[in-house]
Amino acid sequence: MTWLSKSLMHTRGVARGAVGTTHELTEERQGVFHYTIGPYSQPVLHIKPGDRVIVDTRDAFDGKIQTEQDLPSAKLRVPFLNPQNGPIMIEGAEKGDVVAVYIESMLPRGANPRGTCCLIPRFGALTGTDFTAMLNDPLPEITRKIDLDEQGVYWSRRVTLPYRPHIGTLSLSPEIDSINSLTPDSHGGNMDVPDMGPGSITYLPVRSPGARLFIGDAHACQGDGEVCGTAVEYASRTTIHVDLIKSWAIDWPRLETEDQIMVIGSARPLEDATRIAYSELVLWMAKEYGYDKWDAYMMLSQCGKVRLGNFVDPKYSVAAGVEKKYLAPEAE
Amino acid sequence: MTWLSKSLMHTRGVARGAVGTTHELTEERQGVFHYTIGPYSQPVLHIKPGDRVIVDTRDAFDGKIQTEQDLPSAKLRVPFLNPQNGPIMIEGAEKGDVVAVYIESMLPRGANPRGTCCLIPRFGALTGTDFTAMLNDPLPEITRKIDLDEQGVYWSRRVTLPYRPHIGTLSLSPEIDSINSLTPDSHGGNMDVPDMGPGSITYLPVRSPGARLFIGDAHACQGDGEVCGTAVEYASRTTIHVDLIKSWAIDWPRLETEDQIMVIGSARPLEDATRIAYSELVLWMAKEYGYDKWDAYMMLSQCGKVRLGNFVDPKYSVAAGVEKKYLAPEAE
Amino acid sequence: MTWLSKSLMHTRGVARGAVGTTHELTEERQGVFHYTIGPYSQPVLHIKPGDRVIVDTRDAFDGKIQTEQDLPSAKLRVPFLNPQNGPIMIEGAEKGDVVAVYIESMLPRGANPRGTCCLIPRFGALTGTDFTAMLNDPLPEITRKIDLDEQGVYWSRRVTLPYRPHIGTLSLSPEIDSINSLTPDSHGGNMDVPDMGPGSITYLPVRSPGARLFIGDAHACQGDGEVCGTAVEYASRTTIHVDLIKSWAIDWPRLETEDQIMVIGSARPLEDATRIAYSELVLWMAKEYGYDKWDAYMMLSQCGKVRLGNFVDPKYSVAAGVEKKYLAPEAE
Amino acid sequence: MTWLSKSLMHTRGVARGAVGTTHELTEERQGVFHYTIGPYSQPVLHIKPGDRVIVDTRDAFDGKIQTEQDLPSAKLRVPFLNPQNGPIMIEGAEKGDVVAVYIESMLPRGANPRGTCCLIPRFGALTGTDFTAMLNDPLPEITRKIDLDEQGVYWSRRVTLPYRPHIGTLSLSPEIDSINSLTPDSHGGNMDVPDMGPGSITYLPVRSPGARLFIGDAHACQGDGEVCGTAVEYASRTTIHVDLIKSWAIDWPRLETEDQIMVIGSARPLEDATRIAYSELVLWMAKEYGYDKWDAYMMLSQCGKVRLGNFVDPKYSVAAGVEKKYLAPEAE
CATH class of the missing domain: 2.60.120.580 (Acetamidase/Formamidase-like domains)
Known part of the structure; x- marks a missing residue:
């Protein structure tokens, strides 16, 4: 399985x-x-x-x-x-x-x-x-x-x-x-x-x-x-x-792999694409993974992953992700 | 008239x-x-x-x-x-x-x-x-x-x-x-x-x-x-x-008033909208008003006019213009 | 005088x-x-x-x-x-x-x-x-x-x-x-x-x-x-x-002429320069001219003036201004 | 060793x-x-x-x-x-x-x-x-x-x-x-x-x-x-x-690790930082690793790696890299 x-x-x-x-x-x-x-x-x-x-x-x-x-x-x-x-x-x-x-x-x-x-x-x-x-x-x-x-x-x-x-x-x-x-x-x-x-x-x-x-x-x-x-x-x-x-x-589009969840933002300039991706990821962690919003924001500052998609098209794409292992609920 | x-x-x-x-x-x-x-x-x-x-x-x-x-x-x-x-x-x-x-x-x-x-x-x-x-x-x-x-x-x-x-x-x-x-x-x-x-x-x-x-x-x-x-x-x-x-x-859209011709560029970031507007204006002057391309570019650096349209929509708009009096052919 | x-x-x-x-x-x-x-x-x-x-x-x-x-x-x-x-x-x-x-x-x-x-x-x-x-x-x-x-x-x-x-x-x-x-x-x-x-x-x-x-x-x-x-x-x-x-x-630098007051912002991308200029102008009107902050913001949306300074240097400069006549206190 | x-x-x-x-x-x-x-x-x-x-x-x-x-x-x-x-x-x-x-x-x-x-x-x-x-x-x-x-x-x-x-x-x-x-x-x-x-x-x-x-x-x-x-x-x-x-x-600053060489660009907007990094990397490959400039550019489009450094400081930083294994001279 x-x-x-x-x-x-x-x-x-x-x-x-x-x-x-x-x-x-x-x-x-x-x-x-x-x-x-x-x-x-x-x-x-x-x-x-x-x-x-x-x-x-x-x-x-x-x-x-x-x-x-x-x-x-x-x-x-x-x-x-x-x-x-x-x-x-x-x-x-x-x-x-x-x-x-x-x-x-x-x-x-x-x-x-x-x-x-x-x-x-x-x-x-x-x-x-x-x-x-x-x-x-x-x-x-x-x-x-x-x-x-x-x-x-x-x-x-x-x-x-x-x-x-x-x-x-x-x-x-x-x-x-x-x-x-x-x-x-x-x-x-x-x-x-x-x-x-x-x-x-x-x-x-x-x-x-x-x-x-x-x-x-x-x-x-x-x-x-x-x-x-x-x-x-x-x-x-x-x-x-x-x-x-x-x-x-x-x-916005989201992506899941074996190890990560990601959000993909598309915009210009490139910082706006990145802001969308990270911002949606923060809100996702807060809404569905039991994170305090500010804790999620500060933690992604330590372990967030960014993938640059295209930066050649009419809008640029950036994925921001976090490893799933950090989303597991606190062990008892 | x-x-x-x-x-x-x-x-x-x-x-x-x-x-x-x-x-x-x-x-x-x-x-x-x-x-x-x-x-x-x-x-x-x-x-x-x-x-x-x-x-x-x-x-x-x-x-x-x-x-x-x-x-x-x-x-x-x-x-x-x-x-x-x-x-x-x-x-x-x-x-x-x-x-x-x-x-x-x-x-x-x-x-x-x-x-x-x-x-x-x-x-x-x-x-x-x-x-x-x-x-x-x-x-x-x-x-x-x-x-x-x-x-x-x-x-x-x-x-x-x-x-x-x-x-x-x-x-x-x-x-x-x-x-x-x-x-x-x-x-x-x-x-x-x-x-x-x-x-x-x-x-x-x-x-x-x-x-x-x-x-x-x-x-x-x-x-x-x-x-x-x-x-x-x-x-x-x-x-x-x-x-x-x-x-x-x-x-791109162009605008004519009594005194000016303008080109309107729309893009993000705002410098890209401005680049489109000015670049199209240079090429327009070269193609239809008898300007050498580099002369047009350098002259707009001295007398070009910029109007900021929206910078709140999904793309921003900028108009770049030149006064018509500078487009008249050289007097004999 | x-x-x-x-x-x-x-x-x-x-x-x-x-x-x-x-x-x-x-x-x-x-x-x-x-x-x-x-x-x-x-x-x-x-x-x-x-x-x-x-x-x-x-x-x-x-x-x-x-x-x-x-x-x-x-x-x-x-x-x-x-x-x-x-x-x-x-x-x-x-x-x-x-x-x-x-x-x-x-x-x-x-x-x-x-x-x-x-x-x-x-x-x-x-x-x-x-x-x-x-x-x-x-x-x-x-x-x-x-x-x-x-x-x-x-x-x-x-x-x-x-x-x-x-x-x-x-x-x-x-x-x-x-x-x-x-x-x-x-x-x-x-x-x-x-x-x-x-x-x-x-x-x-x-x-x-x-x-x-x-x-x-x-x-x-x-x-x-x-x-x-x-x-x-x-x-x-x-x-x-x-x-x-x-x-x-x-x-940030401010400019006064006979008719206008202006604020000059310098940053990249160009929208950030414009944001600085307009934002400082809103706060200035609120602090020194008796405007409610949101009224100033909404009114500049109707009568604010933007001048593009350089957009060729390491940072771009934009001035945002308002006519002084709109700053006069309400007539009795 | x-x-x-x-x-x-x-x-x-x-x-x-x-x-x-x-x-x-x-x-x-x-x-x-x-x-x-x-x-x-x-x-x-x-x-x-x-x-x-x-x-x-x-x-x-x-x-x-x-x-x-x-x-x-x-x-x-x-x-x-x-x-x-x-x-x-x-x-x-x-x-x-x-x-x-x-x-x-x-x-x-x-x-x-x-x-x-x-x-x-x-x-x-x-x-x-x-x-x-x-x-x-x-x-x-x-x-x-x-x-x-x-x-x-x-x-x-x-x-x-x-x-x-x-x-x-x-x-x-x-x-x-x-x-x-x-x-x-x-x-x-x-x-x-x-x-x-x-x-x-x-x-x-x-x-x-x-x-x-x-x-x-x-x-x-x-x-x-x-x-x-x-x-x-x-x-x-x-x-x-x-x-x-x-x-x-x-x-611009360059970075070498066991596996990669990288160039770090710093600018706003973020695409300019990325352009600097990739552009310097192309020119580096052309100058020191025997690459045709256009071949390097097109190949990085297939295997280039981007790391986002800060995007919070007055300028943003981006590193663009290529794996060293692709820089080895052609085998006889």
Whole structure:
């Protein structure tokens, strides 16, 4: 029996950890991919709490960058970036609930899987961009194709990186807005938090009927901040187990792993993302773990963990976490 | 003959300054107001370039704050704030064009017009908010009702402010996103720039067929920054003259008055909004006014004007401008 | 009788507006100029409250940029930029007091006065810099020499700008720190606020015995934000009238003109500079002008004025102001 | 033989890893502690490259907070916070060199060592502060005294935290400025990076003759960001081994551990601190590890590590690192 049986998902979810039907969301079944996350698109799948979905995600470039000669400026057009599978409707989900998404596995798709990393003009953390507008010439445009498998990401003759997959973009629909899939916010979106890989559970607030789950943007590996603007973007076969927690009022995405609970804030400047993450974590500890608010705040000052997600997208994402061992009730 | 005849609107617009049909967009005709700006709502009006529209705008609180005992937290519910008239479809407008909106006049509506200013919990520039998350207690919640007419805004027995109306929120639809009416961005939105009053022309980039013009959020007056989060919000009768400029590629809203041209950037942090505004202004001067790019940049360092719009909304807005007299060609 | 007789300087200053001895601080008398503002340098002048000082300031480049072929990277060396006159000791000044500096006049020095404006690599608002680090190539390095006199600044054949001089850098010493003359903070420093010209009074908090007044960085004109990084920098003859206000606890520089009172905040990001300025203004109105704190806050949301000083230096400066007419007590 | 023999310190330092004289810098010998880091204070010790120093540091509150009834606002006075030992002069150090500081050990001082954590009004990441000025009431003022030893930090009956000491403030003198010991910048200062503990080597740029090393602010443990504003502050006996690397031009502090190299940037907003850290790391890899600049940038996007130091001080600190195993030359 794993830690999962004690997770918030298994102890509070409608399905109590039980696994229902397994659905396949192939490219064919998906049909039209989405570039905006909202309540206005046609559902592709209806599932029950406890069901599993095997999702065939496309890479963030929609598979249009096939060789190192394919330049982003020639092949891509804003805002048609970062295609998303979904929306998946979850039976019984209503505003005020939470959807839990446990990532079971992420596998590369295709015979000779390759990832793609691009340096895109006016995009990335160390260059002027559309939002941090500069008059400097842009950086060079570069495309890298990288062989990968479940053993490694073969970056260069010199460097092999570990295969550490995660989902970059995971969302429920906002109530009335529709937000492009490049932008993270309180609905989820393009958070690019490396901890959101196999073995993690993400909790997202439901804001529209049926929740409308979107998923995409698999990364074979990614450093903190995704500093050049892109990870090793690849087409994945991702298996998720989905449950519904009724009447849990959360304002921002939360993450649970074997060892930690985390909150993810997305905002600019980066300190505001960090403030959201830490502030929600303090309030969570006070509300659900028996902490005095000020004790939680002061203790996180001694043991809080921060993960930088993206700091290249229209909003930056930061996760703040605490180890579960510090949440256990006082021993008698 | 006024300066208007030499404006970009009159010299480049399809209607060349001619005035067409006058439409009335009453509350009744509007029917459902909108809280999100996007391509998914039903048009309420179809007009031709050169047409005028008399728009009855509601105040940003939807008229729900009637007395000083009506508190925002009891009467309002996010995201149903800042109701917008529209969408108004403009014949012939296509992606890559620009819609010009000249504000002819703004009058208070009703027999005894009153404006409303609220201190809303966790909203405003000098308090912790949802995005600049703090653990402090919120500020007190306060509602002020203010008598006003075309001669003045009667703030208190001590202070009468000038009636200086402007439109807080003016937008065309994004291409695929739908953005709540509290947020400004490159499509326009909730910019809260005081210069956007009677006598000004706003230029907005068209991104969806028919442009889909939204308008609302009239302010009887407003200081730079709208620092407490709300202006003197009121229900207005606003008359606009609308034209279409074909094939003018602009990325951010622009503003023209008798004396200045301006660009409005919206982003966080505030320096990014300012960078966008100034950077677009430099490029505009280089592209259309015969300036060397570096000369424009260095000259704005000596005579550029900055107006702080809102710095309380999810993105902050800044206008950067230059006086038209400096744009005249060199005398022979 | 001018507005000055009702100014805070004349009504609260030790000298009550009386003019004492006039001192001359020539380049010769100054001898060594200073590039850091602190308590560790040798005084060059001792004055009494009410004395006048005629100060010969050097330009921000120390006069080393003589022709348009003189490039900053060849002629300048960090941190030896922005030379300051002083420190001037003010008799009786102690921690907790305020020094008032009224600028009487600013004249260009020399036979054929010229100003200098440079585009300096990795400096300015629209380029990557040492603090907003980017991997882009720097902008070109450009030097402009500009003829000027009291009638105008002859920017180009096309454009003559008005001569609107102001002092860029005005400081008292911090208590124990010494801060380079490029950086503004609560002690004053390199604020670059265009309102700080002839006819204005600046109030600075005293933090070390004798106050230790520094002054320099005259600009013949400057746009909001000083966006390219430099104004029309010139050598000036600046006449100031100095007084001392005992026991006035202020945390940040304040400015008084005929029509307005302002507070200047300096910080990054820019919203923090603006928050400081507006927040101090609210508290000032509450403490000294009979305003309820929340009334002041809400009213500034309707009539507050914001001036962007520099947004190119290590900290950005913003002034927030209110018109004096709104500060008058309620008429009986 | 440890990894140290291959470290930059041992391979490039003047002493080549050899250990010279051991000095003791007791409280008595230190005499006057310093609250500002600059070239104007009296040296307390002269050492040679390769010498060791055992430093008795005071806690950040100067030992004035003795019980949980001692409140910061009553006991402390700005700017006399965070006392520093030093300056220690290093023989032969000149501008353009680097001083390497290897931390051998950090032990609690005194018979019953206790640490101190305070919630200080208007200080910390989740409250309005002097620089992020808000009108909200401050958070409550709270003092915690925490027993600790080399086995643990006894936070509460419920939680024991690991003893993971590090040095919060480590600096060389700026060239002409003197910077309060609360502020980090390119000279080092109050970075609060948890990796700067026993077993780490910090590299700091020399800017004044003799380097003038300052050290203080020991933390028994600290979370990422030091979110409430203070760590478990304690009086330590810290042993350092110091060496000098001649003619190594670095602009910001660097850190080496057994597994990683890191660069520490300090700025606001937080993205600027992160940009500095990552940008310097890219340039370092290009200059000294045979990386193409764009390859380094893109690879860090896949494997870069970010540590949030303080985000509560006048500037925020971020370390960006890469594992040493990725820096090895390509195998033949």
